[in-house]
Amino acid sequence: DIQMTQSPSTLSASVGDRVTLTCRASQSISGWLAWYQQKPGRAPKLLIYAASTLQPGVPSRFSGSGSGTEFTLTISNLQPDDFATYYCQKYNAYPFIFGQGTKLEI
Amino acid sequence: QLQLQESGPGLVKPSETLSLTCIVSGGSISSSGHSCAWIRQSPGKGLEWIGSIYYNGDIYFNPSLKSRVAIFGDMSKTQFSLELKSVTAADTAVYYCARRVSLSGIDSWGQGTLVTVSS
Numbered sequence: 001d002i003q004m005t006q007s008p009s010t011l012s013a014s015v016g017d018r019v020t021l022t023c024r025a026s027q028s029i030s031g032w033l034a035w036y037q038q039k040p041g042r043a044p045k046l047l048i049y050a051a052s053t054l055q056p057g058v059p060s061r062f063s064g065s066g067s068g069t070e071f072t073l074t075i076s077n078l079q080p081d082d083f084a085t086y087y088c089q090k091y092n093a094y095p096f097i098f099g100q101g102t103k104l105e106i
Numbered sequence: 107q108l109q110l111q112e113s114g115p116g117l118v119k120p121s122e123t124l125s126l127t128c129i130v131s132g133g134s135i136s137s138s139g140h141s142c143a144w145i146r147q148s149p150g151k152g153l154e155w156i157g158s159i160y161y162n163g164d165i166y167f168n169p170s171l172k173s174r175v176a177i178f179g180d181m182s183k184t185q186f187s188l189e190l191k192s193v194t195a196a197d198t199a200v201y202y203c204a205r206r207v208s209l210s211g212i213d214s215w216g217q218g219t220l221v222t223v224s225s
Binding site for chain 2: 034035036038044045046050055087089091094096097098099100101
């Protein structure tokens with residue numbers, strides 16, 4: 001099975017920063033990647049699908065890129081509400097594996 | 107707006123079967139390309155996809171759980187269920203039901219339900 005690896009595991013940043021989170025697949029998944037944001041005690045929220053398509057209602061400071069095996073999620077002008085854990089998930093074929101997550105903290 | 111709600115026991119004894127149902131309201135899960143999934147998250151850990159059932163009845167499982175998992179549902183009645191057999195403490199987790207639309211990620215999630223495996 002394809003493995004999904006996110007880096008870094010934890011990222012410290014400040015309000016107003018621009019940060020980039022990385023997700024790597026052990027084999028090509030084309031562009032079939034989603035990004036989710038999860039806050040403590042809450043269900044995950046879909047941010048981006050198909051590697052770069054913003055889910056309706058998600059602020060434009062979130063952007064995604066990549067294809068094949070390497071993907072990035074960039075958050076510009078960090079807001080206090082953005083501090084959370086972010087997960088990538090492949091969905092090119094089953095099983096739909098998640099990465100282990102990146103915790104974005106102040 | 108689509109809403110999903112998990113229901114089932116919050117406490118299951120080791121070696122028994124965990125059973126959860128997801129009730130869907132406010133939208134469809136039976137349209138072409140729709141699938142519904144079960145996902146879990148152990149305390150302090152990441153997300154683990156358990157399995158998915160499609161609008162046409164096709165079902166897929168995480169290989170690591172396949173021997174113990176059953177997913178079934180009547181998509182036209184907007185509910186689906188999960189059974190996980192022979193549970194251990196390692197199966198203690200928040201269990202989410204969710205919906206995915208074709209070509210997209212999982213766009214609708216239940217609030218999650220904590221299931222604890224303990225005697």
